[in-house]
Amino acid sequence: MSRVPLFERLPEIYRTRDAEVTPANQLRAYLGAVEGPFEALHRHIAQLYEDLFIDTCDDWVIPYLADLLGTTHLKGDPRTLRADVADTIALRRRKGTLGAIERLAVNLTGWACRGVELRENLGWTQHLNHPRPDAGGLPPYGSPALTRFEVPRGGTAPIREPATLALLGTPFDPFASSADVKPAVDDQRHLNLPNLAIFLWRLAAYRLPRVTPLAKGRIDLGPQPAGLARFVLRLDLHPLDIPVRLFNTSRPGFLRAATSGGLVAPLTEADAVPGPLLDARLASHGDAYVQLDFYDPAQTPPSGFDLGDVGLHLFMPQDLAPLLVPPAPQDQWRWLLRGDNLCAWETGLRRPAGIGEIIIDPDIGRLLVGLETADQADRLLAPVDGTLVSRMQASFTYGATGPVGAHPQSRHFPAPPADAEVRHVGAVTGGTSLQEALEGLENATGPVIVEIHDSLVHPLDLAGLTGTAVDGTHSLRLAQSLTLRAAGGHRPILLLARPLSLRVLEAGSATPFSPGVRLEGLYLAADEAAPFPTGQALIDRVAVARLELVGCTLAPGGHSLRDGARAPMQPGLRLADGYGFSDPEDIEAFVPTPDILIQRSITGSLAVDPRYRLDIQDSVVDAGLGFDDAPSGRYAIAAASDPANAWGAALDFQGLTCFGPVRVAAVGGLGGIFSQRFEVLDDQHGCIKWSAFSGAADRLPANHFCVHAPDARVYFTSERFNDPGYAQLQRETDRRVRELGPDDDAMGAFGFLLEAHKWTNLHVRLREFMPVGVRPLVVPVT
Structure with a gap:
């Protein structure tokens, strides 16, 4: 509920007199100065009431409410901790039931779950004096609800029913099996009397x-x-x-x-x-x-x-x-x-x-x-x-694996500036094309925001826009900052007929902070029918103060084709010194050192010269070379001019999975996984923490809490783009990589998901909720 300002609470006569005095509005100004602290006090008092309830309390209050219920303190995602406390009483009442176990797992991990008592899958011979109704036969020994899609306990496999056979080996396997007497461990389905399997689907749909x-x-x-x-x-x-x-x-x-x-x-x-x-x-x-x-x-x-x-x-x-x-x-x-x-x-x-x-x-x-x-x-x-x-x-x-790259997900945008111009593309406008929405950027008087309201394909050819022919190529000429983003839970595809090039309107008009370009929630791909120039990057010019790629996919290629072969790789960025200006005077007049921010995105190789700054957070850079691949001359991050001999832009990273060699001038960061050689020119400055390296004659600065292959093995579910488990760490990966990265969780692009915390929290609660004699086995399905 909105609060009425102090000045508006005064009787009308005082507000009128305040406007008539000289100078006017003195009382309004005085109460305005008091308004800030009073509003903060008002919000604090309101939050005190909200903190009485687990659904609305601040994150710091959660352990205090947990103490009132006598629950063990956990660490991890506040959402999962909140759900755990909220359901404590209800789950205690149902302790030992499969429904409670499934709900407990969902609360603590956010993943879909299936609990299975594995003793039910053991083959058995019935005693003639105690037949089970689910074994079939004539009533009263047979179940009238039994159909050909159901398998009675101990029954034979219906080899003529593919729908049921498809469940073989899955968490819903109804077939009888012999006992597994090997020592029971997590990640495996051991059929035995005391074992309870908790199957988890870790992939996001x-x-x-x-x-x-x-x-x-x-x-x-x-x-x-x-x-x-x-x-x-x-x-x-x-x-x-x-x-x-x-x-x-x-x-x-x-x-x-x-x-x-x-x-x-x-x-x-x-x-x-x-x-x-x-x-x-x-x-x-x-x-x-x-x-x-x-x-x-x-x-x-x-x-x-x-x-x-x-x-x-x-x-x-x-x-x-x-x-x-x-x-x-x-x-x-x-x-x-x-x-x-x-x-x-x-x-x-x-x-x-x-x-x-x-x-x-x-x-x-x-x-x-x-x-x-x-x-x-x-x-x-x-x-x-x-x-x-x-x-x-x-x-x-x-x-x-998670929200890295362009996915259809809800996004919350701040209110646009008062002088911003918002242009809509797609379903809201009934068919306005992206090509039309990008016209006239050189004449904008305020920031331009282009929102795309569908998940369709939007062709874009800079040659078809007015005034883009400049410096011997075609570039968007920006008078003001540009934001191009997906809205409404969509994932639009930008199909590029030629590389995306960005240029300030006048080289001397750029400041260290503007204009900037922000791409959010977009899937960029090359139009092979154009044809897109072979070997060129999706973005080949950034002559602006800042480029932000937030939740985007610059399709890196390398995906699996229908015959099992691998598609060609597609570079993501190629940014050379000189910023693409053809006039030397423009190069001198251009003041900014462009910042390239890549956040929760997937991109192909980055060829970036030293006149840029590169900041990567929770992202995947893919040049198509894993830990077991031989070097091929391709670089994941390197210079644009001479990748093999020059040095790329200074790199800062936090959460990065890199498939390919890295060669940069300077570096600092934490939480990286690098599958090939990592070389740094200035190895006397900077620091790298909690990262995994290939161990292939790396040239590194000071590094702490890092591991190296083959001593610490790293296994991915898939190293091919577009596969469901792309860049997901397998459970067979070295524990130090999975659990001893930043914040005591996984290294790499998906460390922010806090999966190690989820895994630990689930085991803590299972020890508390598991009946005596029952042994829980946590088994990931995806």
């Missing part, structure tokens, strides 16, 4: 609100037998023709407090965890993974994109519905789902597509739609200027 799938072709198969599709449409979900592993969304059970003391929701289900989609379960459990709806393309912007809670949501144009659904009876048409391998779909499928069948390959993110008539096919894949354009829209979910 990000759902893109809406994208336009890439139309890859339409095939007329000719007349077909009844029920089979004549027309087959092929689509790739990723608009840049990149394979993407489809994930499901997380829909865990949760504990609700009720007047009766609360209740525990059902345990986590197999089709409601944030893991990869299982193609074998799409046919029988497709509703848990895929939803199909229609949208209205006649409105501007199009409407009807209300997202469900599944991992893949497909939207077809509304005008196609009458062609697909016969007027009567309605049940004659029903969309069917099927999972299949579409990697080599050009040569045909093992099983032909049926009419109204949607075939999904969740391993590479492909769709195949079977239709009956040419009219249906034309309306779903509409030819535009000789090119097929998909009218189907989709929302899909993918997995990533």
Whole structure:
């Protein structure tokens, strides 16, 4: 509730007299001086009330409230500590139940969880005098609810039921196994009587609100037998023709407090965890993974994109519905789902597509739609200027290690300055293009903020903008600072026809602090159809005071192709001395030393000369060379002019995973993982702490609490960009790298997630909540 200022509380006569005296408003000025301390006191008193409740208290109050409940003090993310204290009483009442264990794990880690009593998976022989109802048979010994999708305890595997077989080896494995008598340790599923497995899904699932799938072709198969599709449409979900592993969304059970003391929701289900989609379960459990709806393309912007809670949501144009659904009876048409391998779909499928069948390959993110008539096919894949354009829209979910790089997530922006000009792109404006929004930057009188309100592809060609031809290239000429950002939980893609170049309007008008450019939440990629100049960086000129990349992805390439090969690498930045000015007088007149800030971003190699400053925080720099790769002449961070012999810009870092050699003039930082040789010109100054190095003849300044390979081995789930576990540390990694980095947590780009603290906190609580004789095993799934 807003507070009324002191001056406004005075009777009207005093406020009127205060305006009439000479000089005027003396009383207003006096009370204004008192207003600041009074407001601070008012806020403090209000916060004292809020501190009585765990939901609203300040972070420092959490351990004091924990003391009132007698809970053990923990360290880590305040959100998890708050949830732990909030549910203490409810979980104590349910101590020893699987629901309490799952809720406890969710509170302390934020990850989806599944608790499994592994004794239930042991094969056993029943005593004839004590048959179990779940073993099948005639009533009263058989369960009437038993279906072919369920496996009775000790039952044989249904080899003709792929949906159930797909659960083999997963946390939801229903099959009987022999006992595992080896010593039980974390990270492994040991089936034995006292063991309780707590399975955790560590990867985050990000759902893109809406994208336009890439139309890859339409095939007329000719007349077909009844029920089979004549027309087959092929689509790739990723608009840049990149394979993407489809994930499901997380829909865990949760504990609700009720007047009766609360209740525990059902345990986590197999089709409601944030893991990869299982193609074998799409046919029988497709509703848990895929939803199909229609949208209205006649409105501007199009409407009807209300997202469900599944991992893949497909939207077809509304005008196609009458062609697909016969007027009567309605049940004659029903969309069917099927999972299949579409990697080599050009040569045909093992099983032909049926009419109204949607075939999904969740391993590479492909769709195949079977239709009956040419009219249906034309309306779903509409030819535009000789090119097929998909009218189907989709929302899909993918997995990533954490919020590093461009992801669809909520962002909170401060109020823009009073003189700022805000320009909107996408759904809010009904179709304003990015190209149009960047026109006229050289004439701006105040900061310009461009917000993109969709997750679609936005082509950008600087040659198509007025006044960009300068210094023998094409550059954005900035009179004021520019902010280009994703809004509304979106992840827009900027498809560059040529490298992004930034230049101040007049070289002599730049100050050490302005103009600056901030890119936030954007995915930048090269347009191969342009074609983008081979070997050039996505950003090749920064002639401004400051460039900030916050939560961005400068697609580094190196991702897995559909045949298993690796895509070519793509440099991120190439910034040479001289700032790109063609006139020597402009170089002399340009005063700033440009600051390059990269924060929670993923980028390709950085070639930056010494006339810049480089600051990297919680980011991944990828030149495609891991710990076990032989040097190839590529550098992750080095000079732009002569990478092998010159020295790159001075580097400051805090939380950095670097796939490739580093060669810089000076360095200081902490929490880095460097997979190749690290060389510093000035090794007498600066300091590096809590970092891991390759040990390949590194030239380092003073370093403390650092480790070196091969003494300290580092293993990543994946070293390829776009893989779900990209740059994620495996549990087999040396403990010093996982737990003894900055803040007693992991080194590398994802140390800020405090996963080591989450792991420790969970074990502390499990020791307190575990019944006597039960042995907990914490097993990561992703």
